[in-house]
Amino acid sequence: MSFQKRLLSGEFVVLAEMNTPKGVDTSQLIQNARRIKGRVDAVIVPDMDDGVMRMSALAGAVLMHQQGMEALIHVYCRDRNRMALQADLLAAYALGVESLIVVSGEDICNGDHQEAKAVNDLDELGLFGALRCLEQGSDLGGSELTGAPVFSVGCAIPQCADEKSLECQLELAAKKVEAGAKFILSPPVFDIGRFQAFLSKAKGLKTPIISTVYLLKSVGAARYIATNEPEAGISEELIRRIRKASDRERECVRIAAETITALKGLCQGVRIITLGWEHKLPDVLEYAGL
């Protein structure tokens, strides 16, 4: 069953994020994807995540399709103007991509091509407008299309530093839902209590929420997030648990799996982000009983 159908039928969807290579050697990506084939509903291919130049998400999605796996891709406005966005959206649909996630994209100055000029011709809502336009059979210039795409589009709510910025993001998410977002990806979940509080605030959006689970790779990674994003809710107890484990990597996998298990009854799915450890996905799924 496709991701869209599972989402519509209210089933718990499992998505795994997989980054494309920085280069043309796709063997690792394909190998990692094959290991989880049939165990996730779809793969999410980010597009130059964190502002790091790498193979395009569209190419990654096509590679996933070649393995018989469904793929969703990120779309955002930093690197493409409205013409390039529309062209790539038509290409994506023609190549079998039916689901998209509209994201804001990391700023150029935080990536690995800091001297580049960001485009930002449209913003996220403008991109939703372009999608709606294409789906209605014309482009933003008003010309008729030969065949219109039909996408299932989601959006994401980022980690918010305080209540005020969360309020602002929820307002923006409401606009995105009105503009056509069919599902919402949550900020990373490290604390179920905090996530439940988030869910109760996001309830008004009346849109399926897909939670996000990070695979913490080390005590250092957990400590980094805890220090720099205290609002994420990584507790000292969690950090201690990783530190005291005889096999820290396995403990991190267990923590991610336990979080996924706890989320099953709470929301409509999970997006697993391994922060470069895609090879650990089978273990995370195994421990989570997926």
Next chain:
Amino acid sequence: MITAERKSMEELINCVSPYRRLLLVGCNECVTVCSAGGRKEVALLSSALQLHFMKEGKPFEIKEITLERQCDPEYVEELVAHIDSADAVLSMACGCGVQEIARRFKEKPVMPAVNTKFMGASERQGVWAERCAGCGDCVLGLTGGVCPIARCSKQLMNGPCGGSTKGKCEVDPEIDCAWQLIWDRLKALGMTEKYEENMPAKDWRTGRGAGPRKIVREDLA
């Protein structure tokens, strides 16, 4: 200078109509030079607005003041004596001036009366043209004093695109091809070797690439 053009009367009437007492603020700097928002334009706009609301039979009071520089907090402070007697401020300065008033008087709605256009020069009476994009890394020394970023429609850095005809840009025959101007000027100066040099891909961080910019002069701050 920073150039600007006054907004249409229709737009201005629409934005000030919710208010009864308006403070109309001009600026003696760039917008005076480009005849968009100086003392004279303040007086003209004030009369036009008063006439409009008088015809509509709507009570409307307007106070005019023109500051030396609206982008300078020192001069904006002069509005303290007038701000309380106004429901809103309509600024005829560039976007910098509007924002400075909004920053200083947080409780007061501030609206722009002009559209800020570009950094340019006067070509002849009543004609201003874009000259500088404020990229933060000036290359005019290499390009014969003609800016390829502000004046080439495609912002090309290493020669023309092939779309120019008889020295005019393919975007608009009224626009000079910046690279034709650069080449002619380098030739006249005997500096064509500058044209041979390949300029590397531009680092846009000095422009808006790294977000809103700020200059901090330690010796003055």
